[in-house]
Amino acid sequence: MLRRFQVHRATTVAEAIELRIQFGDDAAVYAGGTELLLAMKLGVARWPHLIDIKPIAELRGIALNESVLRIGATVTHWDLERDATVARAIPALSALERNVANVRVRAAGTLAGNIIFAEPHADPPTLLMALGARVILAGAKGRRAIPLVEFVTGMYQTALAADEILVAVEVPVATARRAxxxxxxxxxxxxxxxxxxxxxxxxxxxxxxxxxxxxxxxxxxxxxxxxxxxxxxxxxxxxxxxxxxxxxxxxxxxxxxxxxxxxxxxxxxxxxxxxxxxxxxx
Ligand SMILES: Cc1cc2nc3c(=O)[nH]c(=O)nc-3n(C[C@H](O)[C@H](O)[C@H](O)COP(=O)(O)OP(=O)(O)OC[C@H]3O[C@@H](n4cnc5c(N)ncnc54)[C@H](O)[C@@H]3O)c2cc1C
CATH class of the missing domain: 3.30.390.50 (CO dehydrogenase flavoprotein, C-terminal domain)
Structure with a gap:
């Protein structure tokens, strides 16, 4: 059963960070909710406050800038599997995304949420580590980029600080590179x-x-x-x-x-x- 909680809709990254600081351990960042709401429903986790980051425009979209594919934090698996730029730049990522979970989870679940939950039985982190991806984090002290291999520190564990949110995943793209x-x-x-x-x-x-x-x-x-x-x-x-x-x-x-x-x-x-x-x- 889901206990009562309050959803706070952040419209900017700065607002999301402020809410993280204001509510501390009483709040969780809420993207697709496919892991979060399941954990809350099963009673294995409880947060009285959820910070909904979906309204933040900056976190949407996939862009290829020169040699980097930038995937915003609210981009879903479904977005990735259908994106023509991803299919051209990294076909192995498109193929992987088509086989993540089921269509309902792919339609709501984000790549960022998959990475941050750090559930060991996951697909994208393995390929993204091989491709040398990094994550962009934003917190009270500003932004930092950290290689994915350093970001995931263990089972359900990452280097995300208490005031931070993940803003984007960046994957280097090279024409000679195969995957x-x-x-x-x-x-x-x-x-x-x-x-x-x-x-x-x-x-x-x-x-x-x-x-x-x-x-x-x-x-x-x-x-x-x-x-x-x-x-x-x-x-x-x-x-x-x-x-x-x-x-x-x-x-x-x-x-x-x-x-x-x-x-x-x-x-x-x-x-x-x-x-x-x-x-x-x-
Ligand atoms: C039935 C089922 C089958 C699945 N099968 C597979 C599979 O075959 N392969 C696979 O790889 N995965 C699988 N998954 C996992 C799925 O990919 C993830 O559930 C999904 O990607 C999580 O994204 P979300 O946006 O729903 O995250 P949420 O549930 O919203 O959040 C997950 C965690 O990340 C945090 N978070 C989310 N976004 C941010 C952010 N931007 N900044 C800071 N913190 C953030 C949340 O606070 C929470 O702790 C499956 C899941 C389910 C439920």
């Missing part, structure tokens, strides 16, 4: 996600690629890839080395989707599939 994301999912949320991003030259990794494994551990984990610089994308040896490195990168958590041992095995399988998808995209 792929594959996942394994039998429950409501993913059990394993593997993302690869890197430059390709002559069918080989031009340098060590960025590879992350998500959803299996407390947070996405980086795979050691130094030995893959110059490796041919379609060599069996490359797939073997990647599968082993990916399995070594994670400490899988056993849950309804499987034991830790089973998940570690699947990480190897999905690392190979990610490489095949990456080779296809290159």
């Amino acid at each position: 792929a994301y594959v996942k394994f999912q039998i429950l409501e949320r993913p059990s394993i996600g593997v993302a690869i991003a890197g430059d390709v030259h002559d069918g080989k990794f031009a340098e060590a690629p960025n590879i992350y494994v998500g959803a299996v551990d407390e947070m996405p984990r980086r795979v050691a890839t130094q030995t893959l610089a110059g490796a041919s994308l379609r060599d069996a040896g490359t797939a073997d080395a990647l599968a082993e490195a990916a399995r070594d990168a994670v400490e899988p958590i056993a849950d309804l989707a499987g034991t830790a041992e089973y998940k570690r095995h699947l990480v190897g399988v999905f690392a190979r599939r990610a490489l095949a998808a990456f080779a296809e995209a290159a």
Whole structure:
């Protein structure tokens, strides 16, 4: 059952920050509400005040400025999957967004909310980390940019300060850069996600690629890839080395989707599939 709460509609970033300071721990930022209202309904969290950031014009919209794709904090998964600029600039992100949750969650849920909730069983953070994304935060002391890999600090934990809101997610875009994301999912949320991003030259990794494994551990984990610089994308040896490195990168958590041992095995399988998808995209 939902307990009574009051919604405060912020119309500027400054107003949202003021409300954060005014209500402190008694308030939560409210975007799509798909996690927030569920947690409140289940009684696992209670906030007497919600700060609705959807009226803030600055937080809307997707823009490609030179080599950075900027995604506003109230942009939903549904917006992202249908956006032509995203499809052109980062096709792997479009494809990922089409497979997040169900259409009702995608229509209301935002990318920013997904990142900030830091639920381990999530898709976008894994790919965005591989792509070198950063988040832009605004607080009482001004704005700061922080790499996503530093922003997510653990299970349901981020570096967001008590007075801050996330304003945008910025993803570097380079024409030579390729990316792929594959996942394994039998429950409501993913059990394993593997993302690869890197430059390709002559069918080989031009340098060590960025590879992350998500959803299996407390947070996405980086795979050691130094030995893959110059490796041919379609060599069996490359797939073997990647599968082993990916399995070594994670400490899988056993849950309804499987034991830790089973998940570690699947990480190897999905690392190979990610490489095949990456080779296809290159
Ligand atoms: C049934 C179901 C299935 C799902 N399946 C998947 C899946 O397959 N893959 C996947 O990746 N995810 C999945 N999700 C997660 C989904 O992507 C998130 O619920 C959604 O993106 C959260 O966004 P929101 O706008 O609704 O966040 P909200 O619920 O509004 O907020 C979530 C958290 O972020 C905070 N917050 C939100 N925006 C800001 C901001 N700008 N600044 C500061 N704090 C902020 C809120 O205070 C809250 O703590 C699923 C969720 C559900 C309910």
